[in-house]
Amino acid sequence: MTARLTIALDVMGGDRAPAIVIDGANIARERFPNVDFLMVGDEQRIEPLLARLPLLRKVSHVLHTDKSVSSDEKPSTALRNGRRSSMRLALDAVADGRAAAAVSAGNTGALMAMAKLSLRTLPGIDRPAIASIIPSQRGETVMLDLGANVTCDAQNLLQFAIMGDAFARAVLGLTNPTIGLLNIGAEEMKGREELRQAAILLRESPLAAQFHGFVEGNNLSTGSVDVVVTDGFTGNVALKTAEGTAQLIVHFLRESFKSSIWARIAYVLMRPALTQFRNRVDPRRYNGAVFVGLNGIAVKSHGGTDGLGFANAIGVAVDMAMHGFIDKIRSQVAVLQATSADPTPAVSLAP
Template sequence: MGGDHGPSVVVPGAALALERKPDSSFTFFGDEKQIAPLLAARPALKAASTIVHTDVSVRMDDKPSQALRSGRKTSSMWLAIDAVKEGTADVTISAGNTGALMLMSTLNLKTLAGVERPALAAIWPTSRGESVVLDMGATIGADARQLVDFAVMGGAMAKIVFDLDRPTVGLLNVGVEEMKGIEEVKNAAAILREHEGDLVYHGFVEGDDIGKGTVDVVVVEGFTGNIALKTAEGTARQIGRFLGDAMRSSWRTKIGYLFAKPAFDALRARMDPNNSNGAVFLGVNGVVIKSHGGTNADGFASAVEVGYDMVRYDLLAKISAGLKDYDRSNTPAVGAASS
């Protein structure tokens, strides 16, 4: 029921996902009066779906605590998450309120053993292809132990998404020199450098390395990560407007645009966030996928496919195995200085 468009995008998005993953089945939680007609128009999806009706849904502008008080155990969001907890669903996908989804997922599913705080991981288009970037805003501030957890969880996701045995990991910092950055980042670097496990620690990376695709996994605490994400999205829209204005500025540029249209279409597709939609809540004891609220049906289908792959290739087991590779008893505590 969440996102900018609710069932009018979620249902056709699920229909597209079913075409691509025909062994899927779906349970829709929300207002049956809105959902049922959309399913009736898609017989194949209807045959693979059930509806759980509820009158309560989390609004996009609800504060997470408010959404929890008013919608715990009765809202479409809580019930969808609870289905994963109870084993009647393998994955929850929502385009709704991000903060509420994170809070409800953490309270209902709890965190995996050894994980202190969850992270939101996104697939980021780069010059080389794609990278996993986390945290995108779930955890504001993080100590060295938590940043190492993020590296392990992001690495597990990269193995599945990119089919890699040992993904490369970088810590986002204000410079690549070892002496730069705050103590938490430097302490995390020391841990990753000493014992990489099934990750390849690249070192520090800077902001422009995200777009370059310097590493497979970029690790950053949520405050900075969310700013980086919103800045990139805004810049992409700004470039699109600049190009559009330039192409319409004269009859010569309009003619030139006709010849260059295939290239511009390819650029637009590369920059379209719908083509890399589906962020993963890493660290909770279940698979929960956050779709962009403004996505279209293709984008929501992409989010479903991300969730499908996280379940099929056993994300939770990969994270748990990765965490065991690190001697957490020797991880510096919050505020500890590096030796």
């Protein structure tokens, strides 16, 4: 990294804000020495925390507001009453060019609604989607949508594939990521009509060489493809199920090692391997979901994370800004438009 980047932080968003946001920014400061922070929130609460971290204070600017969005606030209410909230002002900083990306651990619905209003969607993209990284046997997999769109048509799924491809290139550094549509079977005739139509569109698109076909739920853990595309309802259920399964396995392991004195001795011997396992499935490592399809970078951190998890969300924002994520989506949509034989493109390209 040569040029300095500014990342806007919604310091008042999250279960333990502002402390975890400041802690996360301090961790990220060490990882990314060329990043400055625009801290948006209550100055009276932020400044005492920054005073204890002089190195972070040097690369931070505080934008004061005493307004914030509560975790249970309806998106419509947040839009009406939150124009001066820390969340909205952080997004506005991206919209007017003062920041390269915004990161918030606040209300997901409100963040999506505000991001769509402040940043707008990219030309050629009908709906933004939520994308994130999940662990797999092969490494890491991009998955979208994770909850922004409960129902989707074939064109939406094609657009998600375009955005997932750009995400995998920017964040995972992949050259030609493979893409799969999440379905109830791998056979071509399985699943809903919109899935089958999306598969046809993908096979006729510039992504055809990367399209693997349909994948099933068990393929999420095997990592058979680099990008998994689905609607927001299915994606959110699959993600929460995977997270719950990981927690269940950790719980069973803990209970097993408490079962006898020999089990406790085995735990001592296996402790290094168990630490490695815990780190691999640690949700903080994969924290940072991105609202893709917007004309600006907005990253959603889990509301209950700690400083390390929030630092990882900042890392996602930095990666996307540094690797030109928005420009990659624009160019992908432009290529799709140029190569479409149909005078009415499958992807809506109207601004």
